[in-house]
Amino acid sequence: MARSILNKKSITFLEKYLNNAAPTGYEWDGQKLWMDYLKPYVDEFITDTYGTAVGVINPEAKYKVVIEGHADEISWYVNYISDNGLLYVIRNGGSDHQIAPSKIVNIHTEKGIVKGVFGWPAIHTRSRAKEEPPKPENIFIDIGAKDKKEVEKMGVHVGCVITYPDEFHILNKDKFVCRALDNRMGGFMIAEVARLLHDNKKKLPFGLYITNSVQEEIGLRGAQMIAERIQPDAAIVTDVTHDTTTPMIDKKKQGYAKIGEGPVIAYAPAVQQRLRDLIIKAAETNDIPFQRAALSRATGTDTDAFAYSNMGVASALISLPLRYMHTTVEMVHKQDVENVIKLIYESLLQMKDGDTFSYFD
Secondary structure (H helix, E strand, C coil): CCCCCCCHHHHHHHHHHHHCCCECCCCHHHHHHHHHHHHHHCCEEEECCCCCEEEEECCCCCCEEEEEEECCECEEEEEEECCCCEEEEEEECCCCHHHCCCCEEEEEECCEEEEEEEECCCHHHCCCCCCCCCCCCCCEEECCCCCHHHHHHCCCCCCCEEECCCCCEEECCCEEEECCHHHHHHHHHHHHHHHHHHHCCCCCCCEEEEEEECCHHHCCHHHHHHHHHHCCCEEEEEEEEECCCCCCCCHHHHCCCCCCCCCEEEECCCCCHHHHHHHHHHHHHCCCCCEEEECCCCCCCHHHHHHCCCCCCEEEEEEEEEECCCCCCEEEEHHHHHHHHHHHHHHHHHCCCCCCCCCCC
16 A cells, blocks of 8 residues: 555644634635645745735746645625524625534634524424525524624624634545535645655756635635736646535536545646646656546636636646535545645646747747
8 A cells, every 4th residue: 555645744734724714805814824834845935915825935936837725715794683683694605505504603703703503493393385495595693692782792793704613524534524625625735745845855947836825715816816926837726626426416417526536637728738738647657546527618716817817827727526515524535635736746747947838839
Protein backbone atom coordinates (compact mmCIF):
# COMPACT_ATOMS: atom_id res chain seq x y z
CA MET A 1 0.00 0.00 0.00
CA ALA A 2 1.28 3.46 -0.94
CA ARG A 3 2.36 5.63 1.97
CA SER A 4 -0.07 8.41 2.84
CA ILE A 5 1.11 11.91 1.98
CA LEU A 6 -1.05 13.39 4.73
CA ASN A 7 0.77 13.42 8.05
CA LYS A 8 -0.50 14.01 11.58
CA LYS A 9 0.20 17.74 11.34
CA SER A 10 -1.82 17.92 8.11
CA ILE A 11 -4.88 16.25 9.64
CA THR A 12 -4.65 18.38 12.79
CA PHE A 13 -4.64 21.51 10.63
CA LEU A 14 -7.49 20.22 8.46
CA GLU A 15 -9.71 19.59 11.48
CA LYS A 16 -8.97 23.00 12.99
CA TYR A 17 -9.48 24.72 9.64
CA LEU A 18 -12.80 23.01 8.95
CA ASN A 19 -14.19 23.54 12.44
CA ASN A 20 -13.58 27.29 12.18
CA ALA A 21 -16.52 29.18 10.66
CA ALA A 22 -15.70 31.23 7.54
CA PRO A 23 -18.97 32.31 5.90
CA THR A 24 -18.92 34.38 2.73
CA GLY A 25 -17.80 37.90 3.61
CA TYR A 26 -16.34 36.78 6.97
CA GLU A 27 -13.42 34.57 5.95
CA TRP A 28 -10.64 36.39 7.85
CA ASP A 29 -10.22 34.08 10.87
CA GLY A 30 -10.01 31.04 8.59
CA GLN A 31 -7.54 32.82 6.34
CA LYS A 32 -5.30 33.55 9.33
CA LEU A 33 -5.29 29.84 10.24
CA TRP A 34 -4.48 28.96 6.65
CA MET A 35 -1.66 31.49 6.39
CA ASP A 36 -0.11 30.34 9.68
CA TYR A 37 -0.01 26.77 8.34
CA LEU A 38 1.36 27.82 4.96
CA LYS A 39 3.99 30.25 6.27
CA PRO A 40 6.96 27.81 6.45
CA TYR A 41 6.47 26.80 2.81
CA VAL A 42 6.25 30.17 1.02
CA ASP A 43 8.41 33.25 0.58
CA GLU A 44 5.75 35.92 1.14
CA PHE A 45 2.03 36.63 1.29
CA ILE A 46 -0.36 38.84 -0.64
CA THR A 47 -3.74 39.78 0.84
CA ASP A 48 -6.48 41.99 -0.53
CA THR A 49 -9.24 44.24 0.76
CA TYR A 50 -11.89 41.51 0.92
CA GLY A 51 -9.72 38.79 2.46
CA THR A 52 -8.27 36.66 -0.31
CA ALA A 53 -4.88 35.31 0.79
CA VAL A 54 -2.01 34.25 -1.47
CA GLY A 55 1.21 32.50 -0.50
CA VAL A 56 3.94 33.16 -3.05
CA ILE A 57 6.95 31.02 -3.94
CA ASN A 58 9.58 32.71 -6.14
CA PRO A 59 7.89 36.15 -6.12
CA GLU A 60 10.70 37.60 -8.22
CA ALA A 61 9.86 35.37 -11.20
CA LYS A 62 8.21 36.98 -14.22
CA TYR A 63 6.14 33.93 -15.20
CA LYS A 64 3.28 33.30 -12.75
CA VAL A 65 1.25 30.16 -12.09
CA VAL A 66 -1.74 30.09 -9.73
CA ILE A 67 -3.10 27.07 -7.87
CA GLU A 68 -6.40 28.02 -6.29
CA GLY A 69 -9.21 27.00 -3.97
CA HIS A 70 -11.85 29.07 -2.22
CA ALA A 71 -12.17 29.76 1.50
CA ASP A 72 -15.82 30.65 2.09
CA GLU A 73 -18.75 28.53 3.20
CA ILE A 74 -22.49 28.91 2.76
CA SER A 75 -24.47 30.57 5.54
CA TRP A 76 -27.57 32.64 6.31
CA TYR A 77 -28.30 36.25 7.24
CA VAL A 78 -30.88 37.42 9.77
CA ASN A 79 -33.41 39.19 7.54
CA TYR A 80 -36.38 39.88 9.83
CA ILE A 81 -37.14 39.66 13.57
CA SER A 82 -40.77 39.04 14.47
CA ASP A 83 -42.52 40.64 17.44
CA ASN A 84 -42.48 37.30 19.28
CA GLY A 85 -38.71 36.96 18.88
CA LEU A 86 -38.34 34.57 15.95
CA LEU A 87 -35.73 35.15 13.26
CA TYR A 88 -36.38 34.82 9.53
CA VAL A 89 -33.44 34.43 7.17
CA ILE A 90 -32.09 34.92 3.67
CA ARG A 91 -29.28 33.00 2.02
CA ASN A 92 -25.62 33.99 1.99
CA GLY A 93 -24.54 31.67 -0.80
CA GLY A 94 -26.37 28.52 -1.83
CA SER A 95 -27.72 27.42 1.56
CA ASP A 96 -30.23 24.57 1.36
CA HIS A 97 -33.52 25.41 3.07
CA GLN A 98 -34.64 21.77 3.07
CA ILE A 99 -31.95 20.66 5.52
CA ALA A 100 -32.53 23.56 7.93
CA PRO A 101 -35.40 22.34 10.18
CA SER A 102 -34.12 20.98 13.53
CA LYS A 103 -30.53 22.18 12.91
CA ILE A 104 -28.62 24.01 15.63
CA VAL A 105 -27.03 27.27 14.46
CA ASN A 106 -24.45 29.82 15.55
CA ILE A 107 -25.47 33.45 15.16
CA HIS A 108 -22.41 35.68 14.96
CA THR A 109 -22.82 38.94 16.88
CA GLU A 110 -20.51 41.64 18.20
CA LYS A 111 -21.01 40.12 21.66
CA GLY A 112 -20.04 36.64 20.49
CA ILE A 113 -21.92 33.53 19.38
CA VAL A 114 -25.63 33.27 20.16
CA LYS A 115 -27.03 29.75 19.83
CA GLY A 116 -30.32 29.04 18.10
CA VAL A 117 -32.32 26.32 16.39
CA PHE A 118 -34.21 26.13 13.14
CA GLY A 119 -37.61 25.26 14.59
CA TRP A 120 -40.30 23.30 12.76
CA PRO A 121 -43.88 22.34 13.64
CA ALA A 122 -44.20 18.93 15.29
CA ILE A 123 -45.40 16.07 13.07
CA HIS A 124 -48.57 15.80 15.15
CA THR A 125 -49.62 19.35 14.23
CA ARG A 126 -49.03 19.23 10.50
CA SER A 127 -51.76 18.51 7.97
CA ARG A 128 -51.36 15.07 6.45
CA ALA A 129 -53.54 16.07 3.51
CA LYS A 130 -51.55 19.22 2.70
CA GLU A 131 -48.18 19.11 4.40
CA GLU A 132 -46.13 22.24 3.77
CA PRO A 133 -42.46 21.64 2.91
CA PRO A 134 -39.60 23.80 4.21
CA LYS A 135 -39.16 26.91 2.05
CA PRO A 136 -36.88 29.94 2.38
CA GLU A 137 -39.85 32.06 3.41
CA ASN A 138 -41.19 29.75 6.16
CA ILE A 139 -38.09 28.47 7.95
CA PHE A 140 -37.25 30.35 11.12
CA ILE A 141 -34.76 30.40 14.00
CA ASP A 142 -35.69 30.30 17.68
CA ILE A 143 -33.07 31.65 20.10
CA GLY A 144 -35.24 31.27 23.18
CA ALA A 145 -36.19 34.96 23.34
CA LYS A 146 -39.65 36.03 24.45
CA ASP A 147 -39.90 38.98 22.07
CA LYS A 148 -38.04 41.23 19.63
CA LYS A 149 -36.70 43.44 22.42
CA GLU A 150 -35.01 40.48 24.10
CA VAL A 151 -33.52 39.37 20.77
CA GLU A 152 -31.94 42.79 20.32
CA LYS A 153 -30.69 42.79 23.93
CA MET A 154 -28.84 39.53 23.12
CA GLY A 155 -26.97 41.37 20.36
CA VAL A 156 -28.85 39.83 17.42
CA HIS A 157 -29.89 42.21 14.65
CA VAL A 158 -30.73 42.16 10.96
CA GLY A 159 -27.55 41.35 9.04
CA CYS A 160 -26.03 38.97 11.59
CA VAL A 161 -24.52 36.00 9.79
CA ILE A 162 -25.57 32.47 10.76
CA THR A 163 -23.53 29.27 10.40
CA TYR A 164 -23.89 25.63 11.34
CA PRO A 165 -21.57 24.35 14.11
CA ASP A 166 -21.19 20.80 12.70
CA GLU A 167 -17.58 19.64 13.09
CA PHE A 168 -15.10 17.31 11.41
CA HIS A 169 -15.50 13.53 11.57
CA ILE A 170 -13.85 10.54 9.92
CA LEU A 171 -16.15 7.70 8.93
CA ASN A 172 -14.83 4.18 8.38
CA LYS A 173 -11.19 5.38 8.62
CA ASP A 174 -11.06 7.11 5.22
CA LYS A 175 -14.17 9.28 4.68
CA PHE A 176 -13.87 12.90 5.79
CA VAL A 177 -17.21 14.41 6.83
CA CYS A 178 -17.98 18.02 7.73
CA ARG A 179 -19.83 21.13 6.64
CA ALA A 180 -17.75 23.43 4.41
CA LEU A 181 -15.71 20.74 2.66
CA ASP A 182 -16.94 22.88 -0.24
CA ASN A 183 -14.41 24.30 -0.54
CA ARG A 184 -12.24 24.44 2.54
CA MET A 185 -10.77 21.21 1.17
CA GLY A 186 -9.47 23.21 -1.79
CA GLY A 187 -7.50 25.54 0.46
CA PHE A 188 -6.19 22.56 2.39
CA MET A 189 -5.10 20.70 -0.75
CA ILE A 190 -3.21 23.60 -2.30
CA ALA A 191 -1.46 24.21 1.03
CA GLU A 192 -0.39 20.56 1.01
CA VAL A 193 1.03 21.02 -2.49
CA ALA A 194 3.19 23.83 -1.12
CA ARG A 195 4.27 21.61 1.78
CA LEU A 196 5.28 18.79 -0.57
CA LEU A 197 7.30 21.14 -2.77
CA HIS A 198 9.12 22.36 0.35
CA ASP A 199 9.63 18.94 1.94
CA ASN A 200 10.85 17.41 -1.32
CA LYS A 201 13.11 20.41 -2.01
CA LYS A 202 11.60 21.02 -5.45
CA LYS A 203 12.54 24.26 -7.16
CA LEU A 204 10.06 25.60 -9.69
CA PRO A 205 11.26 27.71 -12.65
CA PHE A 206 8.36 30.15 -12.19
CA GLY A 207 6.48 32.03 -9.49
CA LEU A 208 3.82 29.96 -7.75
CA TYR A 209 0.82 31.75 -6.26
CA ILE A 210 -1.06 29.54 -3.80
CA THR A 211 -4.39 31.36 -3.76
CA ASN A 212 -7.24 30.96 -1.27
CA SER A 213 -10.02 33.13 -2.67
CA VAL A 214 -13.04 34.54 -0.89
CA GLN A 215 -16.67 34.95 -1.98
CA GLU A 216 -16.84 32.13 -4.53
CA GLU A 217 -20.25 31.09 -3.22
CA ILE A 218 -21.86 34.35 -4.30
CA GLY A 219 -20.41 34.65 -7.81
CA LEU A 220 -16.64 34.00 -7.97
CA ARG A 221 -15.99 37.51 -6.67
CA GLY A 222 -12.74 36.92 -4.80
CA ALA A 223 -11.17 35.13 -7.76
CA GLN A 224 -12.17 37.96 -10.09
CA MET A 225 -10.41 40.50 -7.88
CA ILE A 226 -7.23 38.54 -7.22
CA ALA A 227 -6.85 37.46 -10.86
CA GLU A 228 -6.61 41.12 -11.82
CA ARG A 229 -4.00 41.72 -9.13
CA ILE A 230 -1.76 38.71 -9.80
CA GLN A 231 -2.18 38.70 -13.59
CA PRO A 232 -1.09 35.06 -13.87
CA ASP A 233 -0.01 33.21 -16.98
CA ALA A 234 -1.76 29.97 -15.97
CA ALA A 235 -4.14 28.80 -13.25
CA ILE A 236 -5.04 25.37 -11.91
CA VAL A 237 -8.23 25.62 -9.88
CA THR A 238 -9.52 22.96 -7.50
CA ASP A 239 -13.08 22.73 -6.24
CA VAL A 240 -15.55 19.98 -5.42
CA THR A 241 -17.95 18.18 -7.73
CA HIS A 242 -20.91 15.89 -7.16
CA ASP A 243 -20.60 12.17 -6.49
CA THR A 244 -23.52 11.10 -8.67
CA THR A 245 -23.78 7.51 -7.42
CA THR A 246 -25.99 8.27 -4.42
CA PRO A 247 -29.81 8.03 -4.68
CA MET A 248 -32.01 10.50 -6.61
CA ILE A 249 -29.29 11.81 -8.95
CA ASP A 250 -29.74 11.39 -12.71
CA LYS A 251 -26.36 10.40 -14.18
CA LYS A 252 -27.62 11.15 -17.70
CA LYS A 253 -27.94 14.79 -16.66
CA GLN A 254 -25.20 15.11 -14.05
CA GLY A 255 -22.60 12.72 -15.48
CA TYR A 256 -20.73 10.03 -13.55
CA ALA A 257 -18.34 10.63 -10.67
CA LYS A 258 -17.74 8.61 -7.52
CA ILE A 259 -15.74 9.19 -4.36
CA GLY A 260 -12.72 6.91 -4.17
CA GLU A 261 -12.17 6.79 -7.94
CA GLY A 262 -9.88 9.78 -8.24
CA PRO A 263 -9.85 13.50 -9.10
CA VAL A 264 -12.25 14.72 -11.79
CA ILE A 265 -10.66 16.57 -14.72
CA ALA A 266 -13.03 19.00 -16.39
CA TYR A 267 -13.83 19.57 -20.05
CA ALA A 268 -15.42 22.99 -20.61
CA PRO A 269 -14.96 26.11 -22.75
CA ALA A 270 -13.11 27.86 -19.91
CA VAL A 271 -10.67 24.96 -19.60
CA GLN A 272 -7.64 25.53 -21.81
CA GLN A 273 -7.07 22.28 -23.68
CA ARG A 274 -3.28 22.19 -23.71
CA LEU A 275 -3.10 22.84 -19.98
CA ARG A 276 -5.66 20.09 -19.42
CA ASP A 277 -3.59 17.77 -21.63
CA LEU A 278 -0.55 18.48 -19.44
CA ILE A 279 -2.57 17.55 -16.34
CA ILE A 280 -3.82 14.32 -17.91
CA LYS A 281 -0.26 13.44 -18.91
CA ALA A 282 0.86 14.06 -15.32
CA ALA A 283 -1.88 11.72 -14.09
CA GLU A 284 -1.04 8.97 -16.56
CA THR A 285 2.72 9.25 -16.06
CA ASN A 286 2.41 9.00 -12.27
CA ASP A 287 -0.39 6.39 -12.16
CA ILE A 288 -2.84 8.80 -10.53
CA PRO A 289 -6.41 7.60 -11.09
CA PHE A 290 -8.75 10.23 -12.50
CA GLN A 291 -12.26 10.73 -13.82
CA ARG A 292 -13.61 13.12 -16.46
CA ALA A 293 -16.53 15.55 -16.50
CA ALA A 294 -18.10 17.61 -19.28
CA LEU A 295 -19.45 21.00 -18.21
CA SER A 296 -21.74 23.02 -20.45
CA ARG A 297 -20.99 26.73 -20.99
CA ALA A 298 -19.54 27.52 -17.55
CA THR A 299 -17.80 25.43 -14.91
CA GLY A 300 -19.53 27.33 -12.10
CA THR A 301 -16.17 27.55 -10.31
CA ASP A 302 -13.36 30.09 -9.97
CA THR A 303 -11.93 28.59 -13.16
CA ASP A 304 -14.29 30.85 -15.09
CA ALA A 305 -13.05 33.95 -13.28
CA PHE A 306 -9.38 33.21 -13.97
CA ALA A 307 -9.89 32.01 -17.54
CA TYR A 308 -11.60 35.18 -18.73
CA SER A 309 -9.46 37.68 -16.84
CA ASN A 310 -6.54 39.76 -18.14
CA MET A 311 -7.28 39.11 -21.83
CA GLY A 312 -7.35 35.36 -21.14
CA VAL A 313 -5.46 33.08 -18.74
CA ALA A 314 -4.80 29.39 -19.50
CA SER A 315 -6.91 27.71 -16.82
CA ALA A 316 -7.91 24.20 -15.82
CA LEU A 317 -10.13 22.58 -13.21
CA ILE A 318 -9.36 19.55 -11.03
CA SER A 319 -12.34 18.62 -8.86
CA LEU A 320 -12.68 16.55 -5.71
CA PRO A 321 -15.71 14.19 -5.77
CA LEU A 322 -18.04 14.97 -2.88
CA ARG A 323 -21.33 13.62 -1.55
CA TYR A 324 -24.17 15.76 -0.13
CA MET A 325 -22.95 19.17 -1.29
CA HIS A 326 -24.19 22.23 0.65
CA THR A 327 -25.30 20.13 3.60
CA THR A 328 -23.68 19.76 7.01
CA VAL A 329 -22.53 16.20 6.22
CA GLU A 330 -20.49 16.72 3.06
CA MET A 331 -18.29 13.66 2.47
CA VAL A 332 -15.06 13.03 0.56
CA HIS A 333 -12.64 10.11 0.34
CA LYS A 334 -9.19 10.55 1.87
CA GLN A 335 -7.60 8.82 -1.12
CA ASP A 336 -9.17 11.33 -3.52
CA VAL A 337 -7.86 14.20 -1.40
CA GLU A 338 -4.35 12.77 -1.63
CA ASN A 339 -4.66 12.18 -5.36
CA VAL A 340 -5.80 15.74 -6.04
CA ILE A 341 -2.75 16.96 -4.13
CA LYS A 342 -0.48 14.60 -6.07
CA LEU A 343 -2.01 15.59 -9.41
CA ILE A 344 -1.53 19.33 -8.85
CA TYR A 345 2.00 18.71 -7.54
CA GLU A 346 3.03 16.55 -10.52
CA SER A 347 1.40 18.95 -13.00
CA LEU A 348 3.46 21.82 -11.63
CA LEU A 349 6.64 19.79 -12.02
CA GLN A 350 5.82 19.34 -15.73
CA MET A 351 5.19 23.03 -16.38
CA LYS A 352 7.86 25.21 -17.97
CA ASP A 353 8.82 28.83 -17.45
CA GLY A 354 7.12 30.96 -20.11
CA ASP A 355 4.74 28.26 -21.39
CA THR A 356 1.70 30.10 -22.77
CA PHE A 357 -0.13 26.90 -23.78
CA SER A 358 -0.91 28.68 -27.04
CA TYR A 359 -2.15 26.63 -29.99
CA PHE A 360 -0.08 28.81 -32.28
CA ASP A 361 3.41 28.32 -30.80
